[in-house]
Amino acid sequence: AVMDMQRDGPLALLLLFLGHMITALEVPLDLPQPPTITHQSPKDYIVDPRENIVIHCEAKGKPHPSFSWTRNGMHFDMDKDPKVLMKPRSGTLVMDISGGERAEAYEGVYQCSAHNELGTAVSNSIIIRQSRSPLWSKERISPIVAQMGQSLILHCRPPAGLPPPIIFWMDNNFQRLPQSRRVSQALNGDLYFSNVQPEDSRSDYICYARFPHTQTIQQKQPISVRVLDNKPAEERAPVFMVPSESVSSKMVLRGEVLEMECVADGLPTPAVSWVKHNGEIPSGRASFLNFDKTLRITDVSETDAGEYRCIAKNRHGSVHHNIRVTVNGEHTVLSKTGSRGLMVRDGRASFLNFDKTLRITDVSETDAGEYRCIAKNRHGSVHHNIRVTVNAEPPRVLTLPNIVYQVIMNKPALLECVTFGSPVPTITWFKDSLSSMLEGNAYVFHENGTLEIDMSQPSNSGKYTCVARNNLGISENHIYLEVKEPTRILRPPEYRVVQRNRDVVFECKAKHDPSLVPTMTWLKDDGELPDNERFRVDSDSLTITDVTESDAGTYTCIMNTTLDQDSASAQLTVVEAPPTPAVIYEHPGTPTDLELTDPGARSVQLTWTPGDEHNSPIKKFLIQYEDALHQSGVWHNLTEVPGTKTTAHLKLSPYVHYSFRVLALNDVGFSRPSMPSRQYRTSPAAPDENPTEVKGHGTEHNNLVITWKANGPGLQYKVMWRQQDMEKDWTSVSVANVSKFVVSGTPTFVPYEVLVQTLNENGPGPKPSAVIGYSGEDFPSAAPGDVRVLVLNSTLAEVRWSPVSPESVRGRLQGYKRSLHRHNSHHGKHRTEIFSPNKTSGKLPDLLPYSVYSLEVTAFNGRGEGPSSVPQRFETPEGVPGAPSFFKVSALDLDSLTLEWGPPHERNGRLSGYTFKYQTGEKTCELDLPSNQSSFTLHNLLHSTRYKFYISARTQRGVGPALTEEAVTVLDRAPPVAPAFGNVSSSVSEDGALISWEYWGPEKHLYVEYIIDKSDEDWNKEKVNGSQFHVLKNLKKGLAYKVRVVARGHDDQAVHHSEELLVNVPAMVSPQVDIATQGWFIGLMSAIALLILILLIICFIKRNKGGKYPVKEKEDAHGDPEIQPMKDDDITFGEYSDEDHKPLKGSRTPSSGSVKRDGSDDSLVDSGDTQFNEDGSFIGQYSGRSDKEATPPSLVNAMNSFV
Secondary structure, three states: OEEOOOOOOOOOEEEEEOOEEOOOOOOOOOOOEEEEEEEEOOOEEEEOOOOOEEEOEEEEEEOOOEEEEEEOOEEOOHHHOOOEEEOOOOOOEEEOOOOOOOHHHHOEEEEEEEEEOOEEEEOOOEEEEEOEOOOOOOOOOOOEEEEOOOOEEEOOOOOOOEOOOEEEEEOOOOOEOOOOOOEEEOOOOOEEEOOOOHHHOEEEEEEEEEEOOOOEEEEOOOEEEEEEOOOOOOOEEEEEEEOOOOEEEEEEEOOOOEEEEOEEEEEOOOEEEEEEOOOOOOOOOEEEEOOOOEEEEOOOOHHHOEEEEEEEEEOOEEEEEEEEEEEEOOEEEEEEOOOOOOOOOOOOEEEEOOOOEEEEEOOOHHHOEEEEEEEEEOOEEEEEEEEEEEOOEEEEEOOOOOEEEEEEOOOOEEEOOOEEEEOOOEEEEEEOOOOOEOOOOOEEEOOOOOEEEOOOOHHHOEEEEEEEEEOOEEEEEEEEEEEEOOOEEEEOOOOEEEEOOOOEEEEOEEEOOOOOOOEEEEEEOOEEOOOOOOEEEOOOEEEEOOOOHHHOEEEEEEEEOOOOEEEEEEEEEEEOOOOOOOOOOOOOOOOEEEEEEOOOOOEEEEEEEOOOOOOOOOOEEEEEEEEOOOEEEEEEEEEEEEOOOOEEEEEOOOOOEEEEEEEEEOOOOEOOOOOOOOOEEOOOOOOOOOOEEEEEEOOOOOEEEEEEEOOOOOOEEEEEEEEOOOOOOOEEEEEEOOOEEEEEOOOOOOEEEEEEEEEEOOEEOOOOOOEEEEOOOOOOOOOOEEEEEEEOOOOOEEEEEEOOOHHHHOOOOOEEEEEEEEOOOOOOOEEEEEEOOOOOEEEEOOOOOOOEEEEEEEEEOOOOEOOOOOOEEEEOOOOOOOOEEEEEEEEEEOOEEEEEEEEEOOOOOOOOEEEEEEEEOOEEEEEEEOOOOOEEEEOOOOOOOEEEEEEEEEEOOEEOOOEEEEEEOOOOOOOOOOOOEEEEEEEEEOOEEEEEEEEOOOOOEEEEEEEEOOOOOOOEEEEOOOOOEEEEOOOOOOOEEEEEEEEEOOOOOEEEEOOOEEEEOOOOOOOOOOHHHOHHHHHHHHHHHHHHHHHHHHHHHHHHHHOOOOHHHHHHHHOOHHHOOOOOOOOOOOOOOOOOOOOOOOOOEEEOOEEEEOOEOEOOOEOOOOOEOOOOOEOOOOOEOOOOOOOOOOHHHHHHHHO
């Protein structure tokens, strides 16, 4: 510890606190100092067995300390365990148990020590224990039967976990059981009934135990309670159920929490109250919980010891119980080691805070040494050594020198002067010179050395000096203050009413300090302007063209500088165009009759006649000129006059051949130019003015670019320059027909005086005035130093840096650029912010929690950025997570709902679980779910009931925003409804299956669905376009389909469906040609039938004339060639003979159903194959046979039988 010595004036104090130490001064890090623990893990550290174990130990010191650990009082060697690592330049331990190692192996008592050559700092004893959530032991609980009015206790007896579980009672529907003065949960988790009532009968008293570290919930077997009300309950006086004995005692340590509980039975339900014997219950630290049955006192002290009484009372009497409370603390002894006691004996030492604090005033070097504090009670003692080092240092001003503060007039200014010294130095402020010390009511001098000026005025600008003194020396620092004029809007925008499709202009003119760079911003309804080309922003106005109704609203102009801003707003109202008759607005008519009068050497008078206004007044006239001598055909704007004038007095330049023309302007636009006037010539002369807008600036680090605006054609310019305060003589050069000249070889960023004078053949122009310009800048050569980042919370950090030296800027310092990069980001974007040159600190807002960032700071001038500072890496702590990525509810059956959700996209830390709530009516239930769970099913819900669900993620920092869903459980019996479909029918054609129906329901989304009969596939569906019939064209031939019509709601859920139809689609039949219907076949058969008829008639005639003919004998005897047997493949008829006795050629004699001829197999009549139609036409098949055994009878017999 580093303590301060006495200085002139107030006393310096040395404070030693039990268990740790504080320093009287914030010692700069460049001074030697012993280690100090800056961050450590909590004393009782319960770890999650699913994550790596991280034990924090951070310390500062000069030189930087080294670290070591003990475990269970023994040296802990990290090198022996490859799973244990220590972070570089830190004492933080990381136990990697991701490979399956058990967390129990690392349980124990750990202590960190930080060492350097000046001393040792020791952390608290950190007890590492693994969290545990044991399972509930299985048990069978018998139903409880109680008489109405009796008392009852339902025991929970949860398993012992680490840390202990949180107990709550719920029913099967996850609804918390209501509690009251009659029914309440005790501190041990049991549920107490002062007297039972019939409404207490239920079968689902369930005790739940939530283990907070592992985020698991376990439940006890449900307990069934039945209350008998078969006889009236007898009222009785109160009797205590808890505590059971008449007198009890409690012991509590100082600073801890005291909880006392009294639960009584009785009928009617007794009321409980508390009193303290011979004392008052502390009102600020005491609270009455659990319907006044529990008294809780926080931050217990010795004054809270004593006897407390709880009293239970109803109308039949009262009962009380006394609780004796004892508060134990430790006795502290502080002594300096190496002596018999405290060596400070001259009254400079005193003990405070119950001997926990030793204060030594007027510290000297003799007070340095090692001090020991000893804490004792009846159970033992413990001690701790504190090493005190007394430093003597002359004053040092830690604030950077020559800082320039800029502040707006009438605003407060804070000039910092951070110092260090031992003894603590006194601070004195001076302005402009060391002879005028600041004092008076206009200044406020803060204890940390800061000078505050409440109302800054221009007279406060200047150089300030802060001087730090102690008895060892003196130090001073110079600071500059610049008081700027405030930014003010002089002409704010005005309320405008404009017709639709017209243009509107809002003006916003402002003034600001000339040294500050302004920025004009326009807003619409407090938001950005629409991204539309109709909105045009100029330096001091906003123009909206073709106004629409959506453009109506409030428009705000904001003038910003780096120090302040001002704003003003105006309303825009858009109205419809006026009713008919419509007024036609056009461009103004062309001016005419241009005349030149009153000629002068450098002037002339121009008059004209205006054209028609065309229902829009002329706002102004624009006069242009053409120089026929130097720039023929090019028109230049000369001047403007108001629309009410028709005359202009024109100032002219020498040696120009002028021609003039006039244009008129109204709200519609410009007119056409008038005809040119007659030519007017001015005589040559020496220039009467020099060029304007003369500037000097550099484009490279070794040049000076001199520019100007030419004041006429055909002129020469004499350019002169010299380095300010360094050169007496001017360097000059003459140029013509240019407006720029570059001076090379200049030093980097030095001021130059610049002159530009006009020349022509008649002489030089007037003597010009000098302007100051700077040669070119170069990139800054140095980076800001001492960049430090202080993390304030999970989304905000502060960065500080030291400014670059003026020599390294090599130009005009325009500010500092801060570049922020987030590691492990998918986007990989850098954030940059720019700060004014007088800033050396700033905030880092909008950080993402639980992220790693790198920060660099650069200085920049007009040339660009200099080198970056050393990247500073820092981490943001955990924050509240975002909402879960999705949340949906689905129904399993009539009384169950399943909820599913996804982890949040923005976790902002390590998720510790989810908080789940649901409510119906006024009842609300809340559950804590583990982080690895993504679904949950609720059973035994009420039928036809609307539930509202909430799900939110949480980290150690808290609970994030919730997602909400609503769901309704299904009716257990659907109410009878009238059928929505009727007369559903089908017909099958070549085009497909036509399905028709009648529908009387309200739904508009109808579908025809079909599936192959006896198939397990999903139903195919086709949407119906507003009709009551539909053709299914995609059915396969030869298959049977089940078809139905379905009406669906907006959520695509089926609301109504028709009965199912079975539709058979016939198979595809190959096309067959029926020969009996062919024309050629019918003709052939008719011819054959006619021929047969003729033959039969002839045979009949012959039969009547000659009787029988011996055909066989005749053929054998004569061998007539005409009666040759037919070939097997000859199917034609033989010719008919002229001889009476000659038989028919090719004739057949039927016998036994067949007709046969000698040597021929052709058969005309066959009883088995020949068929006739009803009209007697022959349709059979003519076929040959080989039956040679049959002997045919004569044809005459056949005819006889036929007739």
